[in-house]
Amino acid sequence: MHFIWEAVILRLPYNIFSMDIHLIRSSEVDKILFTKVVDLLQSIPGPIRICCEQEELINFDNDELQNIIIPDEEKWFRQEKVVYNYIAKESAMMPDFPLERKTASWESLFKKAAKYRLDKLIPSDQFVFLITDIPNKSNWFAALDVNNPFNGFIHADDWEYIIDCSAAFPVAYEVLALFLQKHLFNGVMELRQKVHGTSIGCVSDLCMNKREIILKLRTADICPSCMHTLKEQLPLNVIHHARMIMESLRVKMLFAQNFRQDVPLSRLIITPQKKLFLPDFDNQEVKLRPLEKALYFLFLENPDGIFLSNLCDHREKLYTIYTRLSNRGMLDEMKIRIDNMTNVLTNSASEKISRIRQVFEELIGQDLAEHYVIRGEVGEAKKIAIERNLVVEE
Numbered sequence: 194m195h196f197i198w199e200a201v202i203l204r205l206p207y208n209i210f211s212m213d214i215h216l217i218r219s220s221e222v223d224k225i226l227f228t229k230v231v232d233l234l235q236s237i238p239g240p241i242r243i244c245c246e247q248e249e250l251i252n253f254d255n256d257e258l259q260n261i262i263i264p265d266e267e268k269w270f271r272q273e274k275v276v277y278n279y280i281a282k283e284s285a286m287m288p289d290f291p292l293e294r295k296t297a298s299w300e301s302l303f304k305k306a307a308k309y310r311l312d313k314l315i316p317s318d319q320f321v322f323l324i325t326d327i328p329n330k331s332n333w334f335a336a337l338d339v340n341n342p343f344n345g346f347i348h349a350d351d352w353e354y355i356i357d358c359s360a361a362f363p364v365a366y367e368v369l370a371l372f373l374q375k376h377l378f379n380g381v382m383e384l385r386q387k388v389h390g391t392s393i394g395c396v397s398d399l400c401m402n403k404r405e406i407i408l409k410l411r412t413a414d415i416c417p418s419c420m421h422t423l424k425e426q427l428p429l430n431v432i433h434h435a436r437m438i439m440e441s442l443r444v445k446m447l448f449a450q451n452f453r454q455d456v457p458l459s460r461l462i463i464t465p466q467k468k469l470f471l472p473d474f475d476n477q478e479v480k481l482r483p484l485e486k487a488l489y490f491l492f493l494e495n496p497d498g499i500f501l502s503n504l505c506d507h508r509e510k511l512y513t514i515y516t517r518l519s520n521r522g523m524l525d526e527m528k529i530r531i532d533n534m535t536n537v538l539t540n541s542a543s544e545k546i547s548r549i550r551q552v553f554e555e556l557i558g559q560d561l562a563e564h565y566v567i568r569g570e571v572g573e574a575k576k577i578a579i580e581r582n583l584v585v586e587e
């Protein structure tokens with residue numbers, strides 16, 4: 194009995210603070226984006242745990258959405274409005290005006306989080322954040338519920354007009370920001386009064402203009418005053434974990450934005466489970482689907498390159514690699530997939546090569562990616578440029 198009490202007391206400090214963050218997505222949010230957000234937040238193990246059910250989707254009924262026409266004066270002068278951001282990025286297509294969007298009230302967004310909490314019996318001290326593409330009335334990027342600051346929403350859309358990398362970075366950052374802000378301020382009202390109105394690159398910056406959030410992401414910092422408050426509210430290991438994740442988001446975002454071009458190339462590690470990692474680029478994993486990976490390994494094994502028209506000559510080798518990688522489906526089906534990919538009359542191999550390029554570019558930016566992708570001019574053999582002494586099979 195004594196022993197059990199001791200265990201309870203030892204665990205007490207951690208039970209006071211919620212470390213579990215449940216992420217839910219509304220149905221229009223891209224599953225790949227959502228997965229990337231979760232991956233980014235889970236990439237560093239620690240006390241902050243991200244929980245999600247990928248297939249659980251939150252739907253909005255029509256009566257929960259309102260058509261809102263963005264008025265003329267806001268179009269041009271209110272910087273926090275998304276329209277400003279359309280204008281800010283010259284290359285973006287200007288939307289047709291008047292811009293009319295289905296918009297949700299904050300209450301209906303928070304209700305989704307509250308309902309999920311109720312349905313799934315999530316304890317009151319754990320967070321539930323809704324990730325949604327549906328614009329909210331004041332066009333905020335993220336907010337906590339005044340009535341229950343363990344509920345919140347994060348807006349995942351419109352980022353393409355502001356930032357030249359995946360929206361997963363700002364969305365993941367904002368998950369952490371909401372979590373920290375809950376502990377930084379005594380209630381949401383205090384939060385709205387005390388956040389830094391002028392951006393200083395702290396997690397508590399208000400960022401009325403979405404573009405200002407780029408500064409927060411670049412610094413990935415917590416100012417001394419906010420840090421002082423946090424230390425009174427959260428165990429050090431939790432603060433440390435949050436900062437580690439923020440720092441890893443910062444570094445990964447720099448790679449993705451093509452800012453890290455002056456660094457030496459990373460090794461490419463192939464684990465015994467045939468996973469691919471770039472240990473010198475923040476140890477990012479290159480996630481390819483089995484067929485893409487089979488094709489990639491084939492090109493790795495052929496440093497002189499292969500003409501796509503000759504891919505059919507490598508079918509047997511591809512069968513072998515693919516069956517080692519995938520345990521999905523019958524052997525016959527696997528052969529059909531390989532036959533299809535090596536058939537010059539289909540576009541299948543080119544599509545796989547494009548997708549591999551996309552994965553690398555999103556991880557490390559266009560310039561660095563050139564060394565790792567399968568490439569070659571039309572009429573030339575395609576190859577992977579990287580020196581093979583950098584490819585390490587564990």
Ligand SMILES: [Zn+2]
Nearest residue numbers: 395397416419
């Ligand atoms: Zn601060």
